[in-house]
Amino acid sequence: MRKGQRHIITIDGPAGAGKSTISRLLARHLGYLYLDTGAMYRAVALAARRRGLNESDTSAIVKLANSVSLRFIGDPEDPKILLWDKDVSREIRTPEMDMLSSSVSKIPEVRQALVGIQRQMGLSHDLVAEGRDMGTVVFPHARDKFFLTASTEVRARRRYKERRERGEEISLDSVITEIESRDLQDSSRAVAPLRPSPEAIVIDTSEMDIGEVLEVILMEIRPREGE
Helix, strand or coil: CCCCCCCCEEEEECCCCHHHHHHHHHHHHCEEEEEEEEHHHHHHEEEEEEECCCCHHHHHCCCCCCCCCEECCCCCCHHHHHHHEEEEECCCCHHHHHHHHHHCCCCCHHHHHHHHHHHHHHHHHEEEEEEHHHHHHHHCCCCEEEEEEHHHHHHHHHHHHHHCCCCCCCCHHHHHHHHHHHHHHHHCCCCCCCCCCCCEEEEEECCCHHHHHHHHHHHHHHHHCCC
């Protein structure tokens, strides 16, 4: 851990692996700030869509990313992200924003803008940072790193359940296709591709419930809490 850096726990992984739920619970349990980096990219993607920007218009998107106002409020278990002080937490959780945020996050200058904000948070807060490159790029010197994964079918079923509960009319097959497409896009991008850090503890959550995953993580970080 770098001198002056607060205690940072990174939790990376693909869509549907359970990292959002686990990160929220862990942050609340420890009293840490919960940093949902995926929500930040989604918010930039939403802002771009609202301005009618095409994903190929990288210069305009970069300018937007460097000027956008983003902040988190609320309890870690139910965080809200404000885009220019407007709650967009629900609007960013759509299949369209899934894919558009992945495209936006490919742009190096966009990542640079948001990574700067994320690292600044790591200087002033103990935090649980959730995303796809937290342990590899954003916080490479983090003390505790985890990578959650699960089979494609399990992850698709979790997403399918979430979206049905939100009232969406969606088929399981279409969710599986979306998951596979997002996985390919995230893992094959040239900038910060999805992959576990060499130091990360990889946890397959396919056959585990939330409580079991949380206990595994707590068991790993507890022995070092007194350092």
